[in-house]
């Protein structure tokens with residue numbers, strides 16, 4: 391029976407340490423989150439980030455713009471925040487409405503305040519094997535979780551399913567930096583099942599329930615990033631938990647695995663940027 395990779399427990403531990411550290415700071419870190427439009431899921435995410443930030447002593451502000459704000463106005467605000475010495479971390483909640491270029495907006499954030507690690511400077515550093523100002527939150531959280539359970543990565547075959555800019559691609563690079571041998575899969579991958587069967591470490595970030603226990607290599611480590619509601623409204627991941635529990639050595643649940651670690655990384659990144667710039 392696999393050991394559960396408990397993201398909730400690790401979140402509490404890390405955030406409690408972080409809260410103590412922040413208490414000792416004379417000035418407090420400030421995180422500004424920009425939300426454009428009324429996307430209900432985005433609103434929940436943004437409010438949750440604010441709630442967690444405030445709980446541990448990070449000042450946080452949500453700037454909510456209407457859907458019809460222009461790209462220029464948005465970039466003007468980001469430039470103001472870049473100049474504001476009291477703001478240490480800036481996050482633009484994605485997705486942005488049609489008509490606003492995600493890359494133009496993200497590119498406007500100063501790399502020194504880029505709490506998601508998504509600006510070209512930080513991504514460029516990451517993909518050239520150098521240290522970015524901060525690492526993207528979800529893959530960073532996954533590595534924290536694997537490290538907590540002393541899971542060896544060096545020399546292991548890590549299979550990453552999904553190649554998005556926020557999860558799959560940075561995850562693959564960060565595993566490579568930890569000396570894993572990495573295969574990246576996506577919707578055009580042939581023989582996905584065969585590749586999954588060879589994974590010592592399987593990270594799945596797809597958003598569809600595509601992985602069953604019988605597809606796994608016995609004893610592998612499974613990290614399920616996917617999260618979606620099934621037809622009965624139940625929160626599910628990419629991996630069939632019950633059947634995989636019997637085959638894997640470690641498995642992260644959904645919910646309670648990667649999700650809590652993503653928000654934890656956001657808080658850690660806010661404090662890192664604050665420390666670097668004060």
Ligand code: NAP
Pocket residue numbers: 528551552553554555556557558575576577578579582595596597598600615616617618648649650652
């Ligand atoms: P995304 O941008 O939609 O990317 C999904 C990836 O899955 C794409 O690369 C796609 O391939 C691939 N894919 C789709 N169907 C596939 C299939 N049948 N076989 C193999 N690969 C397939 O999604 P994302 O933003 O990375 O998010 C992925 C999931 O993780 C979502 O459920 C999201 O909600 C969740 N998520 C969770 C957290 C968290 O903190 N827990 C954070 C971020 C994301 P192509 O590139 O070929 O289209």
